[in-house]
Amino acid sequence: MGKPELFETIPDALADKDELVRRLLEGLPAHCVLHAPEQLKPYECDGLSAFREVPLAVALPETEEQVVHALRTCHGVRVPVVARGAGTGLSGGALPHPRGVTLGLSKMKSILALDPLARTARVQPGVRNLAISEAAAKHGLYYAPDPSSQIACSIGGNVAENSGGVHCLKYGLTVHNVLAVRLVTIEGEVLELGGEGLDAAGLDLLALAIGSEGLLGVVTEITVKLLPRPQLARVVLAAFGSLEKAGEAVANVIGAGIIPAGLEMMDRLATGAVEQFVHAGYPLDAEAILLCESDGTPEEVAEDIERMIEVMRASGATEIRLSRDEAERLRFWSGRKSAFPAVGRLMPDYFCMDGTIPKRQLGRVLRGIEKLSAEFGLKCPNVFHAGDGNLHPLIMFDANVPGQQEQASRFGARILELCVEAGGTITGEHGVGIEKIDQMCAQFRPDELATFHAVKAAFDAQRLLNPGKAVPTLQRCAEFGAMHVHHGEQKFPELPRF
Amino acid sequence: MLDQFADTIRAAAARGASLRIRGGGGKDFYGVRLEGDVLDTTGHTGVVNYDPSELVITVRAGTPVAEVEAVLAGRGQMLAFEPPRLNAAGTIGGAIASGWSGPRRVAAGSARDFVLGVRLLDARARPLSFGGQVMKNVAGYDLSRFLAGSFGTLALITEVSLKVLPRPVAEATLRFELDEAAALDTVNRWAGQPLPLSASCHMDAALWVRLSGACAAVDAALARLGGERVDDAEAARFWASLRDQTHPFFATASTLWRLSIRGTAAPLGLGAQLTEWHGGLRWIAAPLEAQVAHAAARGSGGHATLYRADAALRSGGIQHLGSAVLALHQRLKQALDPQGLFGAHRLHPDF
Ligand SMILES: Cc1cc2nc3c(=O)[nH]c(=O)nc-3n(C[C@H](O)[C@H](O)[C@H](O)COP(=O)(O)OP(=O)(O)OC[C@H]3O[C@@H](n4cnc5c(N)ncnc54)[C@H](O)[C@@H]3O)c2cc1C
Numbered sequence: 011m012g013k014p015e016l017f018e019t020i021p022d023a024l025a026d027k028d029e030l031v032r033r034l035l036e037g038l039p040a041h042c043v044l045h046a047p048e049q050l051k052p053y054e055c056d057g058l059s060a061f062r063e064v065p066l067a068v069a070l071p072e073t074e075e076q077v078v079h080a081l082r083t084c085h086g087v088r089v090p091v092v093a094r095g096a097g098t099g100l101s102g103g104a105l106p107h108p109r110g111v112t113l114g115l116s117k118m119k120s121i122l123a124l125d126p127l128a129r130t131a132r133v134q135p136g137v138r139n140l141a142i143s144e145a146a147a148k149h150g151l152y153y154a155p156d157p158s159s160q161i162a163c164s165i166g167g168n169v170a171e172n173s174g175g176v177h178c179l180k181y182g183l184t185v186h187n188v189l190a191v192r193l194v195t196i197e198g199e200v201l202e203l204g205g206e207g208l209d210a211a212g213l214d215l216l217a218l219a220i221g222s223e224g225l226l227g228v229v230t231e232i233t234v235k236l237l238p239r240p241q242l243a244r245v246v247l248a249a250f251g252s253l254e255k256a257g258e259a260v261a262n263v264i265g266a267g268i269i270p271a272g273l274e275m276m277d278r279l280a281t282g283a284v285e286q287f288v289h290a291g292y293p294l295d296a297e298a299i300l301l302c303e304s305d306g307t308p309e310e311v312a313e314d315i316e317r318m319i320e321v322m323r324a325s326g327a328t329e330i331r332l333s334r335d336e337a338e339r340l341r342f343w344s345g346r347k348s349a350f351p352a353v354g355r356l357m358p359d360y361f362c363m364d365g366t367i368p369k370r371q372l373g374r375v376l377r378g379i380e381k382l383s384a385e386f387g388l389k390c391p392n393v394f395h396a397g398d399g400n401l402h403p404l405i406m407f408d409a410n411v412p413g414q415q416e417q418a419s420r421f422g423a424r425i426l427e428l429c430v431e432a433g434g435t436i437t438g439e440h441g442v443g444i445e446k447i448d449q450m451c452a453q454f455r456p457d458e459l460a461t462f463h464a465v466k467a468a469f470d471a472q473r474l475l476n477p478g479k480a481v482p483t484l485q486r487c488a489e490f491g492a493m494h495v496h497h498g499e500q501k502f503p504e505l506p507r508f
Numbered sequence: 509m510l511d512q513f514a515d516t517i518r519a520a521a522a523r524g525a526s527l528r529i530r531g532g533g534g535k536d537f538y539g540v541r542l543e544g545d546v547l548d549t550t551g552h553t554g555v556v557n558y559d560p561s562e563l564v565i566t567v568r569a570g571t572p573v574a575e576v577e578a579v580l581a582g583r584g585q586m587l588a589f590e591p592p593r594l595n596a597a598g599t600i601g602g603a604i605a606s607g608w609s610g611p612r613r614v615a616a617g618s619a620r621d622f623v624l625g626v627r628l629l630d631a632r633a634r635p636l637s638f639g640g641q642v643m644k645n646v647a648g649y650d651l652s653r654f655l656a657g658s659f660g661t662l663a664l665i666t667e668v669s670l671k672v673l674p675r676p677v678a679e680a681t682l683r684f685e686l687d688e689a690a691a692l693d694t695v696n697r698w699a700g701q702p703l704p705l706s707a708s709c710h711m712d713a714a715l716w717v718r719l720s721g722a723c724a725a726v727d728a729a730l731a732r733l734g735g736e737r738v739d740d741a742e743a744a745r746f747w748a749s750l751r752d753q754t755h756p757f758f759a760t761a762s763t764l765w766r767l768s769i770r771g772t773a774a775p776l777g778l779g780a781q782l783t784e785w786h787g788g789l790r791w792i793a794a795p796l797e798a799q800v801a802h803a804a805a806r807g808s809g810g811h812a813t814l815y816r817a818d819a820a821l822r823s824g825g826i827q828h829l830g831s832a833v834l835a836l837h838q839r840l841k842q843a844l845d846p847q848g849l850f851g852a853h854r855l856h857p858d859f
Contacts, residue, residue, distance in 0.1 A: 185621075267585075368564070481648060
């Protein structure tokens with residue numbers, strides 16, 4: 011997460027901004043092309059504001075045809091293109107390319123069709139995640155993946171990141187809830203991937219497109235699955251005297267054959283931060299709390315809840331509360347949902363990490379993070395999707411204090427390496443983007459990275475779509491990457507050391 | 509064993525030969541053409557890692573599905589996508605490489621949906637690993653799920669990590685006398701309501717519906733839906749016969765088309781039919797003209813495959829890919845297996 015040169019130079023790229031804008035305007039109306047510095051400013055970063063770049067221009071197409079035009083134009087003059095949804099991404103995926111065009115999909119925000127009997131919705135990429143569920147509500151249906159950013163983030167961004175949410179333990183990630191997409195390649199070709207059936211012809215290109223962080227194509231249409239809205243949801247709040255105990259309770263719930271609708275953990279620092287902010291009523295003396303939700307028919311929920319409480323008690327919970335009504339359920343969740351902004355109020359800046367680990371490693375990794383926190387002298391509350399082992403340590407720092415951001419970056423890199431060592435991954439749902447580009451060198455070997463590049467080349471031979479993101483070049487890994495010794499083997503024995 | 513596989517791959521590459529990766533061989537009937545020397549995976553067996561509270565199992569590709577399911581059943585868990593067991597030797601590698609899923613797929617998800625990670629040997633015999641053993645992982649392109657359904661055309665899968673689920677506490681099956689149109693409408697309306705539907709089948713003017721979940725939820729649904737309760741043992745046999753395709757409908761059909769389409773699409777009227785996945789999967793046991801089958805599927809938002817037929821007919825039954833999508837398939841094949849070593853022409857005559 012240091013800041014070596016992020017973007018390679020693309021040979022023969024058109025650098026004349028006026029000429030580029032003129033060409034874009036051949037297929038896009040004037041109000042859809044921004045190029046004045048004050049117009050470009052709002053696009054200089056996404057949710058990872060530590061990184062900022064100003065693009066040459068921003069194109070805001072209103073139709074797929076205009077997307078095709080913008081891509082063809084850029085391809086013709088070798089100008090990089092960075093797709094952008096709502097800009098809530100936390101890994102810098104939508105960070106502009108300083109010599110490129112940012113292609114914002116925010117104007118394409120129509121719900122094109124909603125079929126309540128087939129339980130599908132066909133939507134444009136700029137539609138907000140929550141807007142789909144709102145439109146489906148009158149049919150008793152909803153779109154299940156619910157990132158905490160769902161009031162703002164776009165479904166196109168969700169597809170590009172394979173986003174998850176609090177309920178994905180039971181209902182899956184974006185990849186499990188999308189039936190089809192239209193993907194425009196950098197050459198302006200429109201590909202229809204997936205279909206209205208449950209599987210599609212040929213290889214599963216949809217699996218490849220989802221989570222590709224805007225590197226393989228631009229998504230212009232998405233068909234999502236809708237699920238019946240559960241009749242009832244109730245949440246158990248359980249407090250524990252140690253992180254280990256809470257971690258064991260998580261394993262015990264799942265070991266007992268229960269798949270909660272959501273299973274989230276917050277540590278003491280996190281509950282302390284949110285209590286000052288939303289008064290969710292969390293027990294502040296607990297080292298960790300768990301929120302364990304059941305949803306379904308009233309009969310199912312009653313049965314689940316009884317078993318959950320039993321397991322929590324047997325796992326040593328010091329306090330157990332059950333939401334009595336919808337208002338209380340929402341109050342229990344309010345703290346979890348506002349954890350990021352709450353931490354943001356305590357400290358000017360934070361990095362949200364996103365490693366995922368096998369749940370049996372929870373205790374070990376959390377203790378490791380505690381140690382690192384002391385070593386770096388930076389606080390690090392933890393809120394996370396415990397049911398799927400997806401951690402969100404929030405590293406708090408003040409960018410105005412010289413050196414602190416670099417310290418925080420190094421702390422973050424160490425956490426991610428800890429996750430990889432524990433058999434996990436550097437990113438569970440936020441994507442690699444620019445933020446974790448160097449940690450990719452710790453997660454993958456050169457042959458694996460080379461395979462990613464080969465796949466990329468099959469879609470985008472000139473590497474014009476979101477260059478510099480998601481998959482590091484081997485060169486970059488050799489120069490800047492985390493060159494630690496992993497399981498006793500050196501990472502890039504065949505590459506020269508610098 | 510991995511060294512042996514790598515040697516086989518290298519030797520074939522050196523000879524310019526192609527390899528046909530094979531597990532239990534239960535799917536030998538499937539594909540446009542079977543070419544190349546058999547690379548038998550059945551020696552590479554064993555559960556590498558299984559911790560029920562992680563909901564993850566990691567197994568070597570040659571491990572029989574039956575063995576994996578026995579291990580899971582011992583801890584009250586299952587492969588929720590219900591891979592078809594076309595013979596007793598069927599391997600987990602074959603289950604993932606085919607990507608095929610059974611009746612529960614409509615509620616629980618497909619083989620691909622349950623893939624968390626794979627280890628593989630690529631066309632240069634390099635050991636590679638994608639995905640992992642955790643529930644959520646978005647580092648790099650999702651090559652592990654991409655390999656599901658690739659039928660041995662891209663790489664040799666040597667190990668897979670799969671998400672597993674607890675077996676439902678209660679299960680019950682109901683049967684209703686309904687014609688096809690009414691059954692499609694009924695089952696899709698139910699699927700839009702909070703009911704614990706885990707499978708459906710329509711054939712011979714009867715709709716079969718399986719309910720799975722908490723006891724109370726299944727009981728409540730039984731009371732609400734009515735119909736005729738099928739004896740549990742008979743129901744278990746029935747769903748297994750669909751899953752494993754031992755039901756007489758499958759067993760007796762010499763030509764079998766598989767149409768994966770929008771579940772609510774109107775009845776197709778193309779011949780003897782068995783319907784699964786709330787209408788999303790329609791098996792047609794009739795020697796249809798290829799054009800007719802493809803056009804019908806396309807008109808219903810999906811695609812058709814000649815699933816089983818005489819070798820002479822097979823090439824007419826390949827799934828239709830648009831020209832841009834076909835070209836992308838060819839580029840990807842070229843990128844991952846430039847020599848065309850693996851599974852040449854199994855999925856498509858053009859790669
Ligand atoms: C407070 C907060 C809470 C969050 N909680 C969660 C959470 O619970 N779970 C979770 O998974 N994430 C979460 N996120 C992260 C973020 O909201 C998601 O990654 C989201 O999917 C990004 O959507 P977006 O529209 O903002 O995309 P952007 O940030 O605009 O873009 C994200 C990436 O997608 C690409 N992209 C965008 N649109 C397209 C398109 N149409 N075609 C191709 N590529 C495209 C971009 O190039 C970029 O690489 C959170 C973020 C915030 C700020």
